[in-house]
Amino acid sequence: MQGFFGVFRYSRRALELVWHTNRGLSIAFALLTVVAGVLPPLTAYVTGMIVDAANAAIRAHSEDASQVVNLVILEGILVASIAAAQRGITFCQSLLRAQLGQRVNEMILEKALTLTLAHFEDSEFYDKLTRARREASSRPLSLVTSTFGLLQNALSLVSSGALLVRFSPWAVAVLLLAGVPAFVAEAKFSGDAFRLFRWRTPETRMQTYLETVLAREDHAKEVKLYGLGQRLLGRYRDIFHTLYDQDRALTIRRDLWGFSLGLIATVALYGAYAWIGISTVRRLITIGQMTRYFILFRQGQAAVSAILSALGGMYEDNLYLSTLYEYLETQVPEPSGSVARGPDPADGIRFENVSFTYPGAQQPALEGVSLHLPPGASLALVGENGSGKTTLIKLLTRLYAPTSGRILLDGRDLADWDEVALRERIGVIFQDFNRYQMLVGENVGAGDDRYFDDEERWRTAAEKGMASDFVERLPAGYYTQLGKWFRDGRELSGGQWQKIALSRAFMRTRADILVLDEPTASMDAQAEAEIFEHFRQLSQSRITIVISHRFSTVRMAGEIIVLDRGRIIERGSHEELMRLGGRYAHLFTLQARGYR
Numbered sequence: 001m002q003g004f005f006g007v008f009r010y011s012r013r014a015l016e017l018v019w020h021t022n023r024g025l026s027i028a029f030a031l032l033t034v035v036a037g038v039l040p041p042l043t044a045y046v047t048g049m050i051v052d053a054a055n056a057a058i059r060a061h062s063e064d065a066s067q068v069v070n071l072v073i074l075e076g077i078l079v080a081s082i083a084a085a086q087r088g089i090t091f092c093q094s095l096l097r098a099q100l101g102q103r104v105n106e107m108i109l110e111k112a113l114t115l116t117l118a119h120f121e122d123s124e125f126y127d128k129l130t131r132a133r134r135e136a137s138s139r140p141l142s143l144v145t146s147t148f149g150l151l152q153n154a155l156s157l158v159s160s161g162a163l164l165v166r167f168s169p170w171a172v173a174v175l176l177l178a179g180v181p182a183f184v185a186e187a188k189f190s191g192d193a194f195r196l197f198r199w200r201t202p203e204t205r206m207q208t209y210l211e212t213v214l215a216r217e218d219h220a221k222e223v224k225l226y227g228l229g230q231r232l233l234g235r236y237r238d239i240f241h242t243l244y245d246q247d248r249a250l251t252i253r254r255d256l257w258g259f260s261l262g263l264i265a266t267v268a269l270y271g272a273y274a275w276i277g278i279s280t281v282r283r284l285i286t287i288g289q290m291t292r293y294f295i296l297f298r299q300g301q302a303a304v305s306a307i308l309s310a311l312g313g314m315y316e317d318n319l320y321l322s323t324l325y326e327y328l329e330t331q332v333p334e335p336s337g338s339v340a341r342g343p344d345p346a347d348g349i350r351f352e353n354v355s356f357t358y359p360g361a362q363q364p365a366l367e368g369v370s371l372h373l374p375p376g377a378s379l380a381l382v383g384e385n386g387s388g389k390t391t392l393i394k395l396l397t398r399l400y401a402p403t404s405g406r407i408l409l410d411g412r413d414l415a416d417w418d419e420v421a422l423r424e425r426i427g428v429i430f431q432d433f434n435r436y437q438m439l440v441g442e443n444v445g446a447g448d449d450r451y452f453d454d455e456e457r458w459r460t461a462a463e464k465g466m467a468s469d470f471v472e473r474l475p476a477g478y479y480t481q482l483g484k485w486f487r488d489g490r491e492l493s494g495g496q497w498q499k500i501a502l503s504r505a506f507m508r509t510r511a512d513i514l515v516l517d518e519p520t521a522s523m524d525a526q527a528e529a530e531i532f533e534h535f536r537q538l539s540q541s542r543i544t545i546v547i548s549h550r551f552s553t554v555r556m557a558g559e560i561i562v563l564d565r566g567r568i569i570e571r572g573s574h575e576e577l578m579r580l581g582g583r584y585a586h587l588f589t590l591q592a593r594g595y596r
């Protein structure tokens, strides 16, 4: 039964959501629901009165039909009002749907802005986010609609019951009791379905992922060339069949039980008809009352079955809302620090015995790292893939916090820094930098939000990032749309994108720590060397950190650190490390030989 009560768990919150979205529409929606719930039994009542009035006139041999006609007009008005109420409900729903969808999406995205990187990298969490987004526009309203539908039918049931009581309280009891078995079955199966949905999210997640791989432009190239399409589609299909089999089993059970138990309700209905008929023949009630009770009984039963099916539909909406609220209520660490400058600006960056293990990982990605970079220093990080270079940058930019040890900037622990002040100090271009499907200029301007639209600054930055030459040859220059998702979007080569990304870093003229994590890998060696020259000119009093596999670049750095499985194994200038004859010297010689 617990799963069944889960069906109502989020109704209150869905109602609150709708209420805060648009109060006027919510009130209208609620009032119209009440009207649509109460009026149908009233029409039944009037129908009975019409029959009785006609009957009375016939018995009195009177030809005066005015009372009958008046009552017919009254019923017509009632029926028209029901139609109007239902129309009004639909109207409120469509307006609310649009507003609610937008509101929920905004809530989801606003929350996303406060999340940490670790959240995005957690698959289950990411799954919550995607599911919450995908159905944001339909689910909350759907839950409110079914909750109100439930209310409306409950009202119908109560009003029908109140009128039926005059015939016999037993009739009301039959009406309610006949619905109980089907109700219990529905409760059980709703609970089962609720659990089934929760339990199989990993499969659904895989399906969503396969859809992305099969149908998105950035995956299409490889899928085509390696001929992966059929295999992936096959997987997609297999998952469907597994899920479908489970669904079918549940649906069959549900419908068989629903039908069998529904029969009880039908038997009860016709039993009641017979009872009402017999009572009429025995002159216990009039023909008008008989008509009225027939209709009331039928309406009451329709309300019972509508309530059942509303419950059936609500479990899915609840499932959605539970995901949504779990997502929205995710604990995010309070932005900790508040300081905007440190006590000792001449101290620069300091790592003190820093270790870091990714959440859920067995091995530390960094272990016992200590280093010191005063303003003006330049550092190159060297090491095999997976040795921890990017992780070091992620810690420095406070995307993650060290597991142990501490990182200081200007003599102050990074954790104490105000987030905005800290981020303003640092310009980073990662190897997997973003390729915004926006204008070229905006792609550059993204480097400094304050000057996002400043064409003057775009140009200067692009100049330094060596992007200006090819940008000026584009059809609309800095106003060329990039990316294939939009009309007239241009695609750039890998190296051109990298130049755009570098220009983005040059937008951050105020940042005094610049980090380049292999963004130049697709550029030719000469272009890379020139870029670094620009950076060096820029960075007299700045700190530059580069990650590169090209030793022609690495050797320009003042200090070189060689990482291996998260530990520093060698450090020093190019000359010192060559003299040492260790790993660095070995790798350098290998690469130099390749060039000869």
Ligand code: ADP
Residues within 6 Å of the ligand: 121, 358, 359, 361, 365, 383, 384, 385, 386, 387, 388, 389, 390, 391, 392
């Ligand atoms: P590099 O930049 O030197 O190639 P990284 O710093 O990216 O290496 O990775 C260091 C280690 O941490 C690798 O073993 C990698 O598998 C692991 N790692 C990197 N990113 C994550 C992550 N988001 N979650 C868990 N482990 C990660």
